[in-house]
Amino acid sequence: MAKLIVNVDDDVKERAAALYESLGMNLSTAVNMFLRQSLAEDGLPFRPRRYRGVRLEPTAATRKAMVAAEAKEIGLIPDDSTECDSAGSARAHLRSLRGLAG
Template identity: 40%
Template sequence: MAKTASISLRIEPAVKAQLEALYASFGISVTDAINIFLHTSLMEGGFPFQPKQPRYNPETEAAIQETKDILAGKIKAKSYANVKEMIEDLGLE
């Protein structure tokens, strides 16, 4: 019986090169890094880190929430008759 099994995965060549350079700086290969991840996952009973959604700065988070509120009908979206009206409202004159 074989002592190893193969896993094949696809990755962008540029990302692969960056990973090879990163892990080489630790003295290990990408294969070693993947094995560490998999063994740690087994020991932890899941991801060896907490997966999270990307965080945005407060201004971006407020804009995202405003968009969600507009789509949900909680607030009315601004509308303008023309570009000049919008520029005036934004104070860009």
């Protein structure tokens, strides 16, 4: 039998241990079940998705950028963005921005 060493946040380990104990198993058994089911499914044994209890809020800077983008889209403020029609023109534009920033 092999040993598996995993780094997990303390609170996650405690909460998971309590959960699996309430189901009549320990963490080792739960991890073994997860790994075996992963092999049976040939991938993750669940569909990854965001936890519904967590609501991600945009930062103030993100909200400001979203409002500015929408205002440009509907023509309230001029759109000063650069349009690149090829990879070469995109690279040239990025080089020019690096020159301005440096």
